Amino acid sequence: MFLPIFFIFSFLFSSTNAADFCVGDLNGPVGPAGYSCKKTATEDDFSFSGLRTAGNTTNLVKAAITPAFSTQFPGVNGLGISIARLDLAVGGVIPMHTHPRASELILVMDGTLFAGFISSDNKVYSKSLNEGDIMIFPQGLLHFxxxxxxxxxxxxxSFNSADPGVQILDFALFTNDLPTDIIEGTTFLDAAQIKKLKGVLVGTG
Incomplete structure (x- = not known):
């Protein structure tokens, strides 16, 4: 009598491992739910060393973002979590942007940051953050x-998504072929300023 019960429990517990996680198969297709599951996972799929090294801040915004999203860290695929490192030189900025699929929590490790977001009723919530401080940016809202x-x-x-997505406002407007007259009509910027920004951010139109 006890033997069949033992086999039933053994089957139940062994079969649940397959549903514990879904390490992303980066060679397969990716959809709204993430990557399909890798057939065989290893310990290396659940660790990531990419955040040890500072990013290169010698660029237009004097800042670098090093992500550990599902594309870089397949172990978080399907788990609803991810993380990234921000490095900002003096005067560096992470421009106005949104994450359409996640809220964000920031933890300052070194230095000082001024950060904020704009709610859907256009109220600004901003604060100076020092080492050890945290701040939350709700999903989909513009922040910097x-x-x-x-x-x-x-x-x-950190994010409550393995693939939070990002849309940077300036890049969305000025790094593509959206016509200048359309941007002028929808933003109230003058054409000369728009063309200047397109020149800086390599946009056309």
Whole structure:
């Protein structure tokens, strides 16, 4: 009598491992639910060392983002979590942007950041953040971070999605072929300013 019960429990517990996680198969297709599951997972799928190294801040915004999303860290695929590292040189900025699929929590590790977001009723919530401070940016809302200190700033940002997505406002407007007259009519910027920004951000139109 006890033997069949033992086999039933053994089957139940062994079969649940397959549903514990879905390490992303980066060679397969990706859809709204993420990557399809890798057939065989290893310990390396559940660890990531990419956030040890500072990003390159010698660019237009003097900042770098190093993501550990499902594309870089397939172990988080389907788990609804991810993380990234922010490095900002003095005066560096993470421009106005949104994450359409996740809320964001920032933890300042070094330096000082001025950060904020704009709610859907256009109210601004902003604050100066120091080492050890955290701040939340609700899903889909425009937000930003600026290094207002005199030293390099480092922060880690976590998301409640393995693939939070990002849309940077300036890049969305000025790095593509959206016609200048359309941007002028929808933003109230003058054509000369739009063409200047398109020139800086390599846009056309």
């Amino acid at each position: 971070q600026i290094n207002t200190g005199k030293t390099q700033s480092v922060a880690f940002v």
